[in-house]
Amino acid sequence: MKKNILILFIFFLSVILDVSFFSNFLILGYAPSFTLALVIYLSFEMDFSSVVVWVVLGGLFWDLISFDIFGTHALIFFLISFAVSFISKKILSAPKFSRPFLILGFVFLGTLLNSILLALIFKVYFWIREGKMLNNFHIFEKEYFYGAFLETIFFLLLYSFMRRVKKLFEKQMIPYIK
Amino acid sequence: MSQKYLSSKIIKFSVVLLIFVFLIFLNPKGFFSPFRNVFLWVAYPFQKASYFLGSKTAETFYFIGSISEIKNENQNLIKENNSLLSKIASLESEKRENEKLRKELGLAPREKFDLETAFVMAQNNQETGNWLEISKGSSDGIREGMPVIVSDGILVGRIGEVFGSSSRVNLLLDPTSFVNAIDLETGSKGIVRGEFGLGIVMDLVDQGEALNQGDLITTSGLGEGMPKGLLIGKIQEIKISEDKLFQQAVISPRVRYSRLETVFVIKNQK
Numbered sequence A: 001m002k003k004n005i006l007i008l009f010i011f012f013l014s015v016i017l018d019v020s021f022f023s024n025f026l027i028l029g030y031a032p033s034f035t036l037a038l039v040i041y042l043s044f045e046m047d048f049s050s051v052v053v054w055v056v057l058g059g060l061f062w063d064l065i066s067f068d069i070f071g072t073h074a075l076i077f078f079l080i081s082f083a084v085s086f087i088s089k090k091i092l093s094a095p096k097f098s099r100p101f102l103i104l105g106f107v108f109l110g111t112l113l114n115s116i117l118l119a120l121i122f123k124v125y126f127w128i129r130e131g132k133m134l135n136n137f138h139i140f141e142k143e144y145f146y147g148a149f150l151e152t153i154f155f156l157l158l159y160s161f162m163r164r165v166k167k168l169f170e171k172q173m174i175p176y177i178k
Numbered sequence B: 001m002s003q004k005y006l007s008s009k010i011i012k013f014s015v016v017l018l019i020f021v022f023l024i025f026l027n028p029k030g031f032f033s034p035f036r037n038v039f040l041w042v043a044y045p046f047q048k049a050s051y052f053l054g055s056k057t058a059e060t061f062y063f064i065g066s067i068s069e070i071k072n073e074n075q076n077l078i079k080e081n082n083s084l085l086s087k088i089a090s091l092e093s094e095k096r097e098n099e100k101l102r103k104e105l106g107l108a109p110r111e112k113f114d115l116e117t118a119f120v121m122a123q124n125n126q127e128t129g130n131w132l133e134i135s136k137g138s139s140d141g142i143r144e145g146m147p148v149i150v151s152d153g154i155l156v157g158r159i160g161e162v163f164g165s166s167s168r169v170n171l172l173l174d175p176t177s178f179v180n181a182i183d184l185e186t187g188s189k190g191i192v193r194g195e196f197g198l199g200i201v202m203d204l205v206d207q208g209e210a211l212n213q214g215d216l217i218t219t220s221g222l223g224e225g226m227p228k229g230l231l232i233g234k235i236q237e238i239k240i241s242e243d244k245l246f247q248q249a250v251i252s253p254r255v256r257y258s259r260l261e262t263v264f265v266i267k268n269q270k
Helices: A002-024 A032-045 A048-066 A072-090 A096-130 A143-157 A158-178 B002-026 B033-065 B067-105
Strands: B113-124 B130-134 B147-150 B154-162 B169-170 B180-182 B189-195 B199-206 B214-221 B230-242 B244-255 B260-268
Touching: A002 A048, A002 B033, A002 B067, A002 B113, A002 B154, A032 A048, A032 A096, A032 A143, A032 A158, A032 B214, A048 A158, A048 B033, A072 A096, A072 B002, A096 A143, A143 A158, A158 B169, B033 B113, B067 B244, B130 B260, B147 B230, B154 B260, B180 B230, B180 B244, B189 B244, B199 B230
Parallel strands: B154 B230
Antiparallel strands: B113 B130, B113 B260, B130 B169, B147 B154, B147 B260, B154 B169, B180 B189, B180 B214, B189 B199, B199 B244, B214 B230, B230 B244
């Protein structure tokens, strides 16, 4: 129970850091997201069924605090977590030494996917709910690559902290696995 | 057996997806506001502290990053200081002229408003979310639709949603924000709104009206609760609307939204 509360608090704190702390470090139009990096890392290192509840909860926290269309981040985190977990399982036969490179690749691609899905949902939402086509708003922009690159560097800086969070998850997950 | 397991997994996945799609596209506007209110109430102290820390840390990084430039800048400043001394005298007369022009153009002085000072606690300046969260809410007399300015009378947005102790400001960049505006130099009128991919746009300007690059755009005073003479920005580019009926001007804002720390909510005009 204590561990569950602690994990919940970590996600709560991570969304606050995203919108109130890291939003001050806007580089090339992109502010790094700790929650997104955490979601990708946990999905890569752990079983999808063990993290899905926390990932969706993290997304819902993001939706509550971000004023974006409610459900957007929860859906995106769910899809990213599923994709990362599914693909990483397929290539887990890779030697141990290449895992750090793999996770960096996943952070890069996951961030790209996050930006594309966010833009796609906004475009469809405005088309369905407001009847606007948003012609100047594109689903894919080259700036997304800068964002993905910055998020990867950000992830590298916080890697050791992420590992600690993962250990916390492993301890918490033991009763479920049994 | 494994096929059965797989199909049950696919069903579960599809059900979750459907729930999310339903949540996103069919939820009534404002349905989640009570939940958001509670969440923001709990998050308030954390957000306030973390935004303060974040902005100060960002400032420090910026300062450290610019140290190498400081030496050069210092030398330049000494030169500039000498030339500025001679300009002070002429600026005094320009100041008087400026005040006169401000009066003539109708730019609103700050003293005219009943202002509520608020600190920025969170923000999202990325393309899909153009909002700020500020530290004042319904308990401070903040209401939906109130204009939000920075110290020089520059409009940054409007209150979009009010909670107990905090509020969301929809920046001018937000596609849901609309403000009646006027070109100060030519008197052309239009509507300023946010547009994804373009930033701030002055739209619905008749083809016969004049718009020039570099013209200043201010609020026209039309529309509920929006005073006249708040500066919006400068015309950066002029275009024709897609239906070829109107002119559009892309406006460059006069403030960097990502650097805002304090804003003022206009509660009333004195």
